[in-house]
Amino acid sequence: MAEQDRSAAGGVAQGQARVRNGAQMRNAARLRNGAGGALLALSLALPASVAVTPAIAQSYAFNTVQIEGNRRVEDGTILSYAGIARGQSLSAAELNDAYQNLVQSGLFESVELTPRGATLRIDVVEYPTISVINFEGNARIGDEELSALVRSQTRRAYSPSTAEQDAATITDAYVQQGRLSAVVTPRIIRRADNRVDLVFEIFEGGNVEIERLSFVGNRAYSDRRLRRELETKQAGLLRLLVQRDTYVADRIEFDKQLLRDFYQHRGYVDFRTNSVSAEVARERDGVFLTFNVTEGQQFRFGAVLATSDLPEVDTELFQRAIRIRSGAVYSPLTVEEVIERMEGIALREGLDFVRVEPRVTRNDRDLTLDVEFILTRGPRVFVERIDIEGNTTTLDRVVRRQFRVVEGDPFNPREIRQSAERIRALGFFANADVNAREGSAPDQVVIDVDVTEQPTGSFSLGANYSTSDGFGVVASLSERNFLGRGQHLNFGISTSAGNRRFTLGFAEPAFLARDLRFGLNLSYGETDNDDALYDTARATISPSFTFPVSPNGRLQLRYTASYTDLFNVDDDASVVIQNEADESSRWSSALGYTYSYDSRRTGLDAETGVVLSFGQDLGGIGGDVSYIQTSASARGQMKVLAEEVTLRATLEGGALHYNDDDNSRVTDRYFMGPSIMRGFEPGGIGPRDADTDDALGGNFYAVARFELGFPLGLPEEYGLSAGLFYDIGSVWDVGETYEADVLYDDFTLRQVAGVSLFWATPIGPLRFNWSNAFDKQDRDEDQEFDLTISTSF
Structure with missing residues (x-):
């Protein structure tokens, strides 16, 4: 040329x-x-x-x-x-x-x-004028994204130094994706009239993966346990789908902070990361990453006291708010929770500008930390205003309501930090920075909130297949920040040859600008299967309000109106089902409540704690039937043996009682299946017609599930672990039998034991169960293997 x-x-x-x-x-x-x-x-x-x-x-x-x-x-x-x-x-x-x-x-x-x-x-x-800017050789990063990175512009003078800076910026973008060998070369093509085309020739190179992620100096916790805490991961079998197994230098500092938080929350106050070495493989396609750490000794709480020299402060009142047991493992988060509780008491007592300062005394001989919570008079500083920037879609009020303070309130640095955490927890923003600066006067503070929005909507379209219903289509649309108001909206469709279901959900998390969640759920489903004993249609509408009643407790009040129809009953079906179908359609109207308690809201570990739930629905507020439906559950999880082994337990039950001459129908009663009790087919246990062998369901059920999860000793990048489980439970009481011979209508326990294989994949955590129902009835339909999506605690 x-x-x-x-x-x-x-x-x-x-x-x-x-x-x-x-x-x-x-x-x-x-x-x-x-x-x-x-x-x-x-x-x-x-x-x-x-x-x-x-x-x-x-x-x-x-x-x-x-x-x-x-x-x-x-x-x-x-x-x-x-x-x-x-x-x-x-x-x-x-x-x-x-x-x-x-x-x-x-x-x-x-x-x-x-x-x-x-x-x-x-x-x-x-210098010539830039006519065109092109990118060549790029596949991982698109032209539009690269154009936003460069400073060189068309119809502007070409600058060699700016082009070199642009090349360095593009290279950094590839480095952030783990492509350390990326090379970007800016070149020009001269044109007439003192014009040039600027071309960035890009060699992307390959991902530099974390081939091995190891630790030196750790004694209390294994490499496997520590790797679970890091954002960086080892390259695994599905490395093409996982982005966190590439080496990114900026991520290392974040990982060091995660390690520090992990150890400090478990009492290792002297923990430190001495160094992090990254050894590049000879082929420059892998990195061997090693964290050199010093754990130190584990400390526990010693004496814990609340003191103050302020005459208006009742120290006994604040002492009762501590709730720290001497000898418990020390954690800074526990100390923060006590400070937050004390400052809340101070506000309720009208003690403005009272600050709680923890004074920690170290006892190396017995490895304890004495904590003295000193209530002192803080500076008289007020919040002048709250400035919010960067929210192009999200309304200001969605961010502002995450603050427990308003303009004119006393300034509390701890409350501002917690507000920042609540803003990040919304999930609406890729980044959220909250800072305080001096306002128009020394006793005034301006709070600056700078956010960067991210997509909050999702759309999925897929297909499914079952031996009973054939092929089907599944589609869902979800928006977590509807119209920038912080509202949740979701819509789903599931159709197949014999099954159709439509759902619509809406939630306003701050109804009337209060900590009051309003929800509205609508659903319609019908079955039309030639192989089934009967067909059904069901429509439901349920508005609800949910609000906190304690730091860990929530109460939901709801109204549920539902329509059910039972039709096209097979002539060979149980006489019970045939008689229930004679009622044709049925309307029900109920008021209900559910109280839930979740210790994870204030715990140190989101995977350890207790979740309790109790609820009732009282039918008969209009409609065709009068009933009381009660449900209760208790779930607990803890980790033992240096947090390598996980213990889980679940107790669950339900009761359906119809008043007067009303009776439950097969569409209302409980059926046991793999999601409730492993080792049995859907409807595989419980009351059954002796003549037709049809499952009839029961008005009562109870089940207890116990599980032990443990690592297999395989490399963590495989994402495989195992577990043992034991389930025991029963479903019973059909109610009206219409003189049919019903088997297993009384409370009869079944027991199942088995092993599980857990596989963490990018498409979701899969669970493989192999079961043995060693205590069952003759006509129960057991299931020796099933594959499900693993649910988290």
Whole structure:
């Protein structure tokens, strides 16, 4: 390409003479003696270097400045950069400075200053104009994303230094994706009329994966347990789908903080990360990452007291709020919870500006930490205003309601930090920074909230297949920040040859600008299967309100209206089902409540704690039937043996009682299946017609599930672990039998034991169960294997 020569962007940079050291800068001025007097010429050759000779001290005064070669840059702009005024007396050094200023402006490829008596001639060659910016060789990062990173712009002057900076910025973007071997080279293609095309040639290279993630110095916890806490992961079998197994240097600092938090919350107050070494493999396609740590000793709480020298403070009241048992493992988070509780009591008691300062005394001999909570008078500082920026879609009030303080309230730094955590927990923002600065007066504080929004909606479309219903289509649409109001909206469709279900859900988490969640759920489903004993149709609408009643407790109040229809009953079906179908459709109307208690809301570990739930629905507020439905559950989980082994237990039950002459139907009663009790087919246990062997369901059920989870000793990158489980339970009481011979209508326990294999995959955690129902009834339908999505605690 003669007229379209492609050259490295640095080639133009090489065309600009570069003064590389102080000596060259001093000798950049070249003095010529001639008949007309002294001639000072500072030239920038292209592509040659500057010829340098010693400058002779001399003064110049120019009445005229003649500028040649400029097309795009105005004369006034050039004189402004040069800093030369008409009639001004200049020394040779000042003339050299004018030359340097023009060169450093980044507007010209070459500059030459030639004094001719009272006239100064300035010859310039402008940098070309960028016509097009292209990216070549990129696949992992699209052109649009790269265009947003570069500073070079079309229809603007080309700058070699800016192009080099852009290349470095693009390289950094690839490094953040773990591609350390990425190379970006800026090149230009010259066009007519002093124009160029700027091309960034990109060699992306391969991902530099974490081949091994290990630790040195850890004794209390294994490498496997510590790896679970880090954001960085080892490369596994499904490495093409996992992005966290690539080496990103900036992520290491975050991992170090995660490790520190993990150990400190478990009493290791002296923990530190000594170093992190990253050894690159010879082929530069992998990194061996090693954390060198010092755990120190585990400390426990010693004496814990509340003290104050303020006469209006009742220390006994605050002492009762501590709730820390001496001998418990020390955790800074527990201390923070006590401080928060005490400051809440101070506000309720009208004690403004009271601060709680923990004073920790270390006892190395018995490895305890005494904590004294000192209530003192804090500075009288008020919140002047809360400024929110960056929320282009989310309304201000959605962010503002995460604060427990408003303008004019006393300033509490701890409350501001907690507000920042609540903003991040919304999930609406990729980044959320909350900072406090001095306001219009020393006793005023302005809180700045700077957020970066991220997508909050999702759409999924898929297909399913079952032996009973054939192929089906599943689609769902969900938005967690509907219209920027913080509202949740979801819609789902599931259809197949014999099954159709539609759902619509809406939730307002701050109804009437209070901590009151309003929910509305609508659903409609019907079955129409030639192989089934009967077909059904069911429609439900349920508005609800949920609000806190304690730091860990929630209460939901709801109303449920439902319509059910039982039709197309097979002639060979149980007489019980046939009689129930004679009622055809049925309307029910019920008021209900559910109280839930979740210790994980204030616990140290979201995977350890207790979750309790109790609820009732009282039917008969209109409708065709009167009933009381009660449900209760208790779930607990804890980790033992250095948190390598997980113990889980679940107790669950339900009771359905119909009043007067009303009876439950097969569409209302409980059925046991793998989701409730493993080891049995859906409807595989419980009351059953002796003649037709049809499952009838029961008005009562109870089940207890126990599980032990443990690692297999395989490399963690496989994502495999195992478990043992034991389930015991029963479902019973059909109610009205219509003189049918019903088996197992009484409470009869079944017992199942088995093993599980857990596989953590990018599409979700899968669970494989192998079961043995060693205590069952003759006509129970057991299930020796099933595959499900593993549910988290």
